[in-house]
Amino acid sequence: MGRVYVTGMGVVSSLGFGREAYWxxxxxxxxxITEVTLFDTSNLPxxxxxxxxxxxxxxxxxxxxxxxxxRASAFSVAAARMAAEDARLAPKDLAxxxxxxxxxxxxxxxxxxxxxxxxxxxxxxxxxxxxxLPRYGSTLLPIHVAxxxxxxxxxxxxxxxxxxxxxxxxxxxxxxxAGRCDVAITGAVExxxxxxxxxxxxxxxxxxxxCQPFDANRKGLILGEGSxxxxxxxxxxxxxxxxxxxxxVGGYGLACDAHHITRPHxxxxxxxxxxxxxxxxxxxxxxxxxxxxxxxxGTSANDSVExxxxxxxxxxxxxxxTSIKSxxxxxxGASSAMEAVACVMSIATGIIPPTIHYExxxxxxxxxxxxxxxxxxVRCDVVLNNALAFGGYDAVVCFARPGRLPDGAGxxxx
Amino acid sequence: MRLAITGVGVxxxxxxxxxxxxxxxxxxxxxxxxxxxxxxxxxxxxxxPEAHAAEVWGFDPNDALGDxxxxxxxxxxKYLIVAGKGALADAGIKEDGKFxxxxxxxxxxxxxxxxxxxxxxxxxxxxxxxxxxxxxxxxARFPNTVINAAAGYVSIWEDLRAPNATIVxxxxxxxDAVLSCExxxxxxxxxxxxxGGGDVVTEPLYLAFRRLGAIAGGEAKWAPGARDSKGLHxxxxxxxxxxxxxxxxAARGARVRAxxxxxxxxxxPPRETSRGLHASSAAVARALRGALADASLVASDVDVVCSxxxxxxxxxxxxxxxxxxxxxxxxxxxxxxxxxxxxxxxGALGMAAAVLWIEGAPPGPLVRGAxxxxxxxxxxxxxxYYGNVSAVVIGR
Numbered sequence: 001m002g003r004v005y006v007t008g009m010g011v012v013s014s015l016g017f018g019r020e021a022y023w024x025x026x027x028x029x030x031x032x033i034t035e036v037t038l039f040d041t042s043n044l045p046x047x048x049x050x051x052x053x054x055x056x057x058x059x060x061x062x063x064x065x066x067x068x069x070x071r072a073s074a075f076s077v078a079a080a081r082m083a084a085e086d087a088r089l090a091p092k093d094l095a096x097x098x099x100x101x102x103x104x105x106x107x108x109x110x111x112x113x114x115x116x117x118x119x120x121x122x123x124x125x126x127x128x129x130x131x132x133l134p135r136y137g138s139t140l141l142p143i144h145v146a147x148x149x150x151x152x153x154x155x156x157x158x159x160x161x162x163x164x165x166x167x168x169x170x171x172x173x174x175x176x177x178a179g180r181c182d183v184a185i186t187g188a189v190e191x192x193x194x195x196x197x198x199x200x201x202x203x204x205x206x207x208x209x210x211c212q213p214f215d216a217n218r219k220g221l222i223l224g225e226g227s228x229x230x231x232x233x234x235x236x237x238x239x240x241x242x243x244x245x246x247x248x249v250g251g252y253g254l255a256c257d258a259h260h261i262t263r264p265h266x267x268x269x270x271x272x273x274x275x276x277x278x279x280x281x282x283x284x285x286x287x288x289x290x291x292x293x294x295x296x297x298g299t300s301a302n303d304s305v306e307x308x309x310x311x312x313x314x315x316x317x318x319x320x321x322t323s324i325k326s327x328x329x330x331x332x333g334a335s336s337a338m339e340a341v342a343c344v345m346s347i348a349t350g351i352i353p354p355t356i357h358y359e360x361x362x363x364x365x366x367x368x369x370x371x372x373x374x375x376x377x378v379r380c381d382v383v384l385n386n387a388l389a390f391g392g393y394d395a396v397v398c399f400a401r402p403g404r405l406p407d408g409a410g411x412x413x414x
Numbered sequence: 415m416r417l418a419i420t421g422v423g424v425x426x427x428x429x430x431x432x433x434x435x436x437x438x439x440x441x442x443x444x445x446x447x448x449x450x451x452x453x454x455x456x457x458x459x460x461x462x463p464e465a466h467a468a469e470v471w472g473f474d475p476n477d478a479l480g481d482x483x484x485x486x487x488x489x490x491x492k493y494l495i496v497a498g499k500g501a502l503a504d505a506g507i508k509e510d511g512k513f514x515x516x517x518x519x520x521x522x523x524x525x526x527x528x529x530x531x532x533x534x535x536x537x538x539x540x541x542x543x544x545x546x547x548x549x550x551x552x553x554a555r556f557p558n559t560v561i562n563a564a565a566g567y568v569s570i571w572e573d574l575r576a577p578n579a580t581i582v583x584x585x586x587x588x589x590d591a592v593l594s595c596e597x598x599x600x601x602x603x604x605x606x607x608x609x610g611g612g613d614v615v616t617e618p619l620y621l622a623f624r625r626l627g628a629i630a631g632g633e634a635k636w637a638p639g640a641r642d643s644k645g646l647h648x649x650x651x652x653x654x655x656x657x658x659x660x661x662x663x664a665a666r667g668a669r670v671r672a673x674x675x676x677x678x679x680x681x682x683p684p685r686e687t688s689r690g691l692h693a694s695s696a697a698v699a700r701a702l703r704g705a706l707a708d709a710s711l712v713a714s715d716v717d718v719v720c721s722x723x724x725x726x727x728x729x730x731x732x733x734x735x736x737x738x739x740x741x742x743x744x745x746x747x748x749x750x751x752x753x754x755x756x757x758x759x760x761g762a763l764g765m766a767a768a769v770l771w772i773e774g775a776p777p778g779p780l781v782r783g784a785x786x787x788x789x790x791x792x793x794x795x796x797x798x799y800y801g802n803v804s805a806v807v808i809g810r
Binding site: 043044068097106107108110113114116117118120121122125128130133134135136137138139140143146147150151152153154155156157158159160161167171174175178194195196198199200201202203204253254255256257258259260261262269270273277281389390391392393412413 | 539549559563581680681799
């Protein structure tokens with residue numbers, strides 16, 4: 001009874017709220033990239049982002065709750081409440097000590113800090129609103145989610161940059177298998193924040209128009225934002241309550257390039273290790289993988305290295321690879337959690353969402369991109385969710401059709 | 415849980431290195447005076463005449479890192495790298511930059527914590543963007559604004575290629591890094607981990623805590639654990655433990671300084687929806703009981719608690735009540751009275767302290783009870799500001 005299942009998912013995205021709206025837009029190949037309105041970009045050479053528009057916190061929580069949290073926490077709580085509803089769980093079902101909340105992020109409540117610092121820098125310390133101070137801190141992300149349900153077990157924030165979603169989901173599954181909790185609310189969140197946006201512009205990493213993962217003419221990434229929360233439950237709990245799992249969380253692999261703070265290892269050493277470990281811990285071979293939801297940022301360095309890694313592990317197989325960042329942008333810490341929803345839905349529906357704006361194949365990226373239109377009717381029993389990140393972090397999570405993986409997948413191996 | 419601690423690395427206001435930390439416990443009062451006496455580099459006397467902060471005095475990164483390659487690293491990153499270097503050397507894994515044991519780069523990872531790690535760098539770049547122009551943001555320093563970058567640099571500097579994980583749980587982060595380490599070791603994702611973390615004194619952090627009325631400034635009484643303490647004093651520092659599976663440490667003939675024996679954590683959400691900050695004795699007691707259960711120990715097995723008492727009366731009172739509820743009349747030390755409130759850094763320094771107590775250093779400064787001559791088991795507890803608490807048992 002060591003299996004861990006995904007039983008519900010909630011999404012706040014630039015493509016809509018809730019997994020159905022999000023998934024519907026992804027398979028249509030709709031773009032969520034628009035002009036950024038969160039702050040003034042007139043002094044920058046870039047102005048596009050996968051901004052979440054039309055989000056009203058009080059649609060998902062009380063005025064009082066909304067007042068005590070920033071945009072990132074509000075996204076998280078909204079996504080968590082949608083996930084619970086999707087899993088047909090009432091708040092009381094997630095209350096208590098056996099529920100863990102584990103959330104990934106890169107910058108957390110960066111906008112709260114940004115607003116505080118703008119007041120301080122331009123008007124002095126007395127202009128800082130003391131009521132806003134306790135809203136800052138990445139620690140608060142799982143705290144707010146846990147409070148929303150009365151969950152009183154483990155609360156952890158795992159900032160693993162652009163691999164944070166995979167870190168959180170994998171670690172949450174570990175904790176369920178280790179018996180430290182029965183159910184976990186896990187996922188990740190990121191918001192587009194002014195300094196972060198400015199910094200990526202200065203890094204020269206941002207595309208001026210399109211995000212074109214794996215395309216020969218790709219010009220860089222486009223920042224996005226959003227949150228995805230998953231409900232993970234132990235097999236025993238799923239059976240006990242008669243829930244229908246959407247997918248199984250298999251094993252996962254982690255490694256560190258120890259090479260460069262922003263650039264991936266040129267031969268993808270850490271990424272190869274992480275992918276191999278994900279397969280080994282899931283007790284499957286490369287031939288059993290049906291699809292990879294790639295990190296696919298649209299930057300020159302990432303996509304060529306990632307393609308080389310996939311080629312190294314899977315050889316010449318026509319393994320379908322897609323990057324939904326072409327539609328929602330790079331949601332940083334949230335990205336691999338946003339992509340986890342796509343992995344699970346591909347398993348549930350047999351549909352792979354497209355990589356839009358894919359026009360010119362790049363010989364440096366020898367992967368089989370699902371180009372521009374969804375692929376249907378394919379077997380999607382085992383899917384890998386790949387992520388690379390600042391700090392040299394590499395993380396790969398395996399999702400599978402319930403019961404598809406061998407016994408012991410994801411468990412501690414002797 | 416039973417994991418071997420084979421090395422300790424420390425960067426603290428009472429000194430850098432294990433020997434300096436041990437010496438501080440010989441005379442905690444003198445160490446505390448030293449920790450808060452120096453010419454401040456962050457909270458300058460002219461601008462903040464009322465401030466008391468324990469900086470890592472005289473820290474020169476060139477001593478440990480050489481004079482090249484660290485110009486664009488922030489202070490926390492340098493502290494973490496030096497602490498990591500110290501722990502690797504202490505564990506007999508690296509010497510003069512070379513791996514000297516059977517453990518190689520792919521075998522070693524990092525589980526590191528910080529509460530406000532990037533705040534220094536975010537502030538620096540926000541000042542540039544707001545007062546000058548975003549086009550002047552230094553792209554080489556931008557990665558420092560990402561909170562896991564500091565731990566990432568530890569792996570890069572020390573060539574550690576097993577998983578690198580950052581944990582941000584406020585005051586509890588370093589203790590929660592133990593769970594991360596245990597989990598990844600159990601899954602054979604590495605053979606050994608640097609476990610700990612750090613935080614640094616920054617101007618915005620000080621201003622925020624002062625604005626919240628949480629700083630004991632000027633002549634105001636600062637006394638961790640006392641009911642009439644008027645607030646906390648900020649501090650900074652970093653520490654790592656080198657942690658391995660017991661059998662792995664034995665196989666390579668490593669000296670085992672102490673063992674990690676149990677971990678517990680709890681969250682007690684406040685009932686009033688308007689409240690954010692929450693001191694919870696119930697969470698303290700539950701985290702402690704969880705750690706003891708994980709270690710298969712009972713309350714009477716604990717010789718001393720390394721508390722997180724920092725001088726904020728509601729939180730200190732809740733922690734003392736929770737300790738009493740779970741462990742009874744046990745001796746309680748408050749080392750933050752020596753090095754101030756350094757959040758994740760304090761938790762990491764607390765774990766390093768507990769290792770030294772088990773090796774014979776006198777626990778302190780004590781705020782309650784007396785300690786047996788020989789410490790067999792110490793519990794390190796960290797109370798967060800939101801009703802979250804974590805604890806770890808360290809044993810001989």
